[in-house]
Amino acid sequence: MPIAALAVLLSTTLAQAGVDASLPAAPPPPPEAAAAPEAAKPDLPRFGFSADVGAPEGLALSAIWRPVPYVRLFGGPNWNYAALGFHAGATVVPWAWAISPTLSVEGGRYYSSDLTWLAKDASGVPAALAPLLKDVGYTYGSLQLGLELGSPRGFQLSIRAGLSYLSLVAHGTATVNRSGATVELTDPHLQATFPSVKAGLQYWF
Amino acid sequence: MRHALLVAIAAASLLAGCSDPALFAQLEVPTVRVTLPSQSFPASSAVAQYPCAPPPAQQDCVATDLTYDLSTQLPIVSKPNVSYELRLTSVSIALRTDGSGTDLGGVKAVAIRIDPQATGGGIVVASYARSAADPHPTSIAVAGDSSVDLASYVRSGQLPIRVEMTFDAPTPAFTADVTSTYELQAKVDWGAYL
Numbered sequence: 001m002p003i004a005a006l007a008v009l010l011s012t013t014l015a016q017a018g019v020d021a022s023l024p025a026a027p028p029p030p031p032e033a034a035a036a037p038e039a040a041k042p043d044l045p046r047f048g049f050s051a052d053v054g055a056p057e058g059l060a061l062s063a064i065w066r067p068v069p070y071v072r073l074f075g076g077p078n079w080n081y082a083a084l085g086f087h088a089g090a091t092v093v094p095w096a097w098a099i100s101p102t103l104s105v106e107g108g109r110y111y112s113s114d115l116t117w118l119a120k121d122a123s124g125v126p127a128a129l130a131p132l133l134k135d136v137g138y139t140y141g142s143l144q145l146g147l148e149l150g151s152p153r154g155f156q157l158s159i160r161a162g163l164s165y166l167s168l169v170a171h172g173t174a175t176v177n178r179s180g181a182t183v184e185l186t187d188p189h190l191q192a193t194f195p196s197v198k199a200g201l202q203y204w205f
Numbered sequence: 206m207r208h209a210l211l212v213a214i215a216a217a218s219l220l221a222g223c224s225d226p227a228l229f230a231q232l233e234v235p236t237v238r239v240t241l242p243s244q245s246f247p248a249s250s251a252v253a254q255y256p257c258a259p260p261p262a263q264q265d266c267v268a269t270d271l272t273y274d275l276s277t278q279l280p281i282v283s284k285p286n287v288s289y290e291l292r293l294t295s296v297s298i299a300l301r302t303d304g305s306g307t308d309l310g311g312v313k314a315v316a317i318r319i320d321p322q323a324t325g326g327g328i329v330v331a332s333y334a335r336s337a338a339d340p341h342p343t344s345i346a347v348a349g350d351s352s353v354d355l356a357s358y359v360r361s362g363q364l365p366i367r368v369e370m371t372f373d374a375p376t377p378a379f380t381a382d383v384t385s386t387y388e389l390q391a392k393v394d395w396g397a398y399l
Contacts, residue, residue: 163227178278179274181273182238182239183239183278183279185234185237186235186236186237187234187235188233189232189235190232191230192229193230195228
């Protein structure tokens with residue numbers, strides 16, 4: 001999305017939140033003054049949806065449910081170009097301002113897919129490993145801290161970063177010839193942790 | 206919300222306190238099969254190049270040394286910041302049909318010894334005794350002791366093994382494919398690269 005469009009979207013959502021875009025965050029109003037408007041202010045929307053892109057989840061679409069103001073549960077399908085999968089998770093948002101910190105935990109699974117097209121010596125993946133790439137699926141989990149910008153009643157932009165865990169099993173046997181010996185590798189299992197990032201848009205209704 | 210933040214801080218502290226690296230990649234391969242083709246074994250009547258350990262040398266035992274060049278056969282084990290475990294699950298010695306031997310009926314027992322040059326002659330990690338049910342086998346399957354981690358016996362990427370064959374009948378020199386099967390677990394502390 002062009003930068004200008006993002007700026008318009010952000011200013012619109014900040015306006016929806018009743019926040020001056022030139023300020024990073026509005027200070028909380030005094031308790032006496034807030035009591036009356038707060039009573040009149042409707043509850044935060046309970047439902048929303050989001051579209052995120054990042055690693056290791058790929059492109060993820062989520063339905064979001066806010067059972068209480070500080071907690072959200074989400075889940076939906078995701079896609080990583082090679083396969084479809086699903087994910088689910090929870091986000092804790094300590095306060096719902098125009099700029100809000102978040103703590104998210106998420107898990108997901110990608111169904112098995114055929115990645116043999118990756119096995120070309122020129123691509124850096126030895127062609128001999130092709131048999132291991134015929135049936136590859138992975139499971140992942142992430143713990144991420146982030147920021148949400150925008151209205152908790154309308155559009156929000158989100159960015160998150162943290163640590164992810166991935167578990168990948170490749171079924172099959174690869175055979176390579178090295179230094180006069182034949183080496184066969186069967187059903188390798190890879191587990192890894194790595195920094196992860198995610199950015200997305202969400203809309204509440 | 207303070208509780209959630211406290212939980213997050215506690216989780217981060219626990220991660221920081223773990224002895225395992227926070228950023229790692231671990232590869233587990235339940236079956237790694239390395240075959241050394243056409244290995245020559247001396248006849249039972251041959252003068253042993255090495256005595257079978259432990260001393261005193263047995264007159265009916267002939268030893269053959271083999272080397273697995275793991276640095277090229279399993280390159281991950283010689284990469285920096287990699288720790289690994291390598292466990293032998295089996296060894297098979299299969300007579301080649303194009304060799305001179307007809308069967309291995311004269312082989313009474315086999316022991317696979319790791320690190321034979323070490324003081325004390327290393328350790329036996331696999332052993333075989335001929336079965337009465339198959340007195341003339343053309344291949345020998347030797348069960349491995351997978352409780353032994355062979356990583357500490359790898360020197361400069363080489364794993365030396367010694368095949369000790371005890372004969373009770375004349376056996377000509379023969380050629381066989383030697384296949385070792387391992388379990389491999391390699392862990393890369395790739396946070397060390399950051």
